[in-house]
Amino acid sequence: MDEVELIATFDTEETARLVSKALNNWFAWIMEGDQDEEIPDFFEDFGVLADEYALDRESDVDWDETPVARARGNKILVTLDSPNTVDTLEELLEGLGAYDVTMADEED
Numbered sequence: 590m591d592e593v594e595l596i597a598t599f600d601t602e603e604t605a606r607l608v609s610k611a612l613n614n615w616f617a618w619i620m621e622g623d624q625d626e627e628i629p630d631f632f633e634d635f636g637v638l639a640d641e642y643a644l645d646r647e648s649d650v651d652w653d654e655t656p657v658a659r660a661r662g663n664k665i666l667v668t669l670d671s672p673n674t675v676d677t678l679e680e681l682l683e684g685l686g687a688y689d690v691t692m693a694d695e696e697d
Contacts (some may be wrong), residue, residue, distance in 0.1 A: 593675055594693035595667040597682040605660040607634065608685045612658035612667065619644050620655045637684045642677070650674055666693070 599605040615631045628643040644650055656669035665687075667678060679690045 591672060592668060592670050593672050595669075595675065595678055595682065596689075596691050596693055597665045597667065597687035598689040599663050599665070599686055600688070602660070602663050604686055605663050605665050608682075608687075609658040609660040609665050611635070611685070612656075612665070612681075615639070615642065616656045616658070619646055619650060620652065632681075632685060635685045637681070642681055644674070644677070 597605075597608075599608065611631045611634075614629070618629065618631070628639045631639045632642070633639070646652075651671050651673055653670050656667060658665050658667045665682070667682075669678070675692070682690045
């Protein structure tokens with residue numbers, strides 16, 4: 590599969606760090622969690638309902654490996670092995686406070 594990298598820019602380093610942690614917990618829940626359980630409130634601190642992003646590993650994603658979000662300064666780099674959920678991730682990142690989200694190869 591093609592690896593995709595999204596870069597999201599936030600107002601502060603602390604926000605980027607907290608969003609990165611929330612995203613990694615969400616990725617792990619999708620890949621390893623029990624989908625019959627209620628989705629944890631990963632994004633509550635950011636005013637986003639996690640229920641809106643309760644993706645199912647079997648039907649909603651085609652990730653072979655768990656995506657990774659890494660905070661670097663006020664930016665987050667999200668690496669995933671499928672372009673199929675890019676729109677959902679862009680929407681989520683913007684909902685979590687990113688004021689700019691681009692694919693890595695679109696950066697100048």
